[in-house]
Amino acid sequence: MQLKYRRLCSLFAVALLCAPALHAKPFKWSSQGDVATWDIHAQNNALQNGIHGTVYESLVSYNSKTFAIEPLLATSWKEINPTQMRFALRQGVRFHDGSALTADDVVFSLQRAMAKTSNFTPYTQGISRVAKVDERTVDVFLTTPNPVLLRQMTELRIMSRAWAEKNKSTEPEDMKSGEEIFAHRNAMGTGPYTLESWQPDVKMVFKRYPGWWGTMDGNVTEIVYLPIKSAPTRMAALLSGEVDMVLDPAPQDLDRLRASPDLKVIDGLEYRTIFLGLDQLRDELPGSNIKGKNPLKDLRVRKALYQAIDAEAITRTIMRGLGKPAATIVAPMVAGHTEAVGKRLPYSVEAAKKLLAEAGYPDGFEVDFACPNNRYINDEAVCQAVTAMWSRVGVKARLRTLPLATYFPMIQRYEASIYMLGWGVPTFDALYSLQSLVRTVGTGGDGNYNLGRYSNQRMDYLVDRIKGETDAPVRSRMLTEALQLSNDTVSHIPLHDQVIPWAMKKNVDLIHRADNKLDMRTVKVN
């Protein structure tokens, strides 16, 4: 009946008259990209993971405000022994086809995330196997004790096993086979919204699932996601009222948006820190005028480059408020960060010059400097400013900027002497950054983005200990020590933590999240 009524409404386009009767709260939002697939284990990217979270739920999740781990499909968990974790499943949870969630679904989904064609292995790292204990209990077995297991599991979402089997989607979609599986365009989760339709690059429609187990502050009954690639068009759609919210407004439009009587901009720190990495392995820098030695290996030189950068000025003039000066490789909300770790070396041209002279480069030197031009907020402009600041102390950085599709493979081949990188921390735990950025390059994820090949014995010892340390206070102390060590040795030159603005209509209320994900359960349209 209601459906018929709604159809009548849209037919006569008298939505205004119908809306109060239905209390339907549609919510349209936009950002530049679209998801590539609805298969929850095929590709690992933040926007897509966030959108999948509207339909699929994980066992545990982050609180949108505090980023503490909270129960979702699991109500509780306990350590049976250091390598065995037991999860009790929530009762009364139903998939969107009405079937009940069971331990089988959980085991199936976690195994699916561990499959060969899955790209979610970073989140299943250290899990050796998953086993069903009974209908409401699941055990996760680990190869070694893993203090960040729960944080990893926030990204491991649960799919209906029966549905996957019926639709031949038991294995994650193989992006290389060209066969589109059913789970590519369809979804069967337990989340607050069902996926109604998806036209790639056009729109995605979600409906509130009446059988959802939870309660929410939000009041949205229908979500429409409209990807709009062109930034000016995205803004126009918000200004004309065609969308209610834009996740990624262009920085240059913010003043205009803030000035508009119908719109507001909410911003907050992102979990992403922007910093510069430095080649600390080579004995001679390619393209530098200094022959026979690598100035970047000298701590005094790294300090000089650091102190020559006026991070305050960069965040004020170039980032225009979309950045906060950072002093270490992780943002303040990440576990391990303390006030002490967050203290920058003072900006001082004098000190920088003195350090360079002490190191034997009174006239500075030439160095290669690479930056992306379409990855981080105002990335290219920031690098140009840094280049200018360095020239004041005699360091001639030859800046080259590249689009991210070529930039990343290039820096991963260790071809840049100094490079810009931004690092987000989806686990909200500093180990994630330490292991990737300052651990000596090794196997697994060790040093996978340590592209200046920094290497420090004490650091390696700390990182390897932290990986398996389950005593929380001890581990937390070691995280902070490792960050402090990174600061003291200037493993990287921290620039700023990004601040991400979200633009929306005045009548929209929601919670801004540091991981740039829109938690639909918090969205209210008044």
Next chain:
Amino acid sequence: MLAFIVRRLMQAVAVMITVAFIAFMLFQYVGDPVVFLLGQDATPEQIHALRSALGLDRSFVVQFWHFLVHAAQGEFGLSLRQGAKVSRLLAERLPATLELTLVSALLALAFGIPMGVYAALRRGSFSSQLLMTLSLLGVSLPTFLIGILLILVFAVTLGWFPSFGRGEVVQIGWWSTGLLSAKGWHHIALPAITLAIFQLTLIMRLVRAEMLEVLRTDYIKFARARGLSSRVIHFGHALKNTLVPVMTITGLQLGGLIAFAIITETVFQWPGMGLLFIQSVTFADIPVMAAYLCLIALFFVLINLMVDLLYFAVDPRLRVDRAGGH
């Protein structure tokens, strides 16, 4: 005649292979999509494994050869971003692009020809001078700027038209059309105008110049001497001969329209092949880019062929037996 067509088709294949080769050469420098597929958490081992599975670590020659072998079987490989067959992705996007370009072409013709005729017949009058001045704007303003301006005026300020998208579409077999609903027309208006403006002004200036040329010829003078009414002369004799070169240019421009739709589609989030191409560039989705460029080349070749054949039909002087081309 048949020999002529066969010869042209052979040329077409050569053109497409050349385009594919150049495309592939260029794509050696666009980077790779692995980082998008695996995210920042990937280990070097995973990256290597995926690169080799996708064949990205093979030499350029080998990659190109594979592409050719598949292309010969009508298969353009897989989109790295969406893991789907490129041929299918393009087929899904083709209707949107073709509808947009056809509506634009019709707009350009429907307005361009009469305006050109008017400007020729009323040469020197204020209104035709104004038209010519405006047409300079149309020729010189870049497409994306026209698009953004139209959005600003008609979508944001006046709220008459939607600023993006295609509206509701109806599936007819594998074809999706937005032209069967008022909403669809509502959505196509701004992008079609954006895309048409350049062509419209071009056609108008061309028609005017040709028309002035034709009006100076002897047979027009002769017709006047015979005392035919100026309407018959203008629209019967002169316009017909004016339209022969216009036909050529319009035909060739149609290929340009399809190719230039990239910008319009990006500005208006129009879900056609151009938008797909732009997104593929960002993502370094090489198979999609290569296939798209080959397809555009094919369009150009086919349109050229059709224009040549039309010439055969229209201009009796061409029916001497010699190789085509112009």
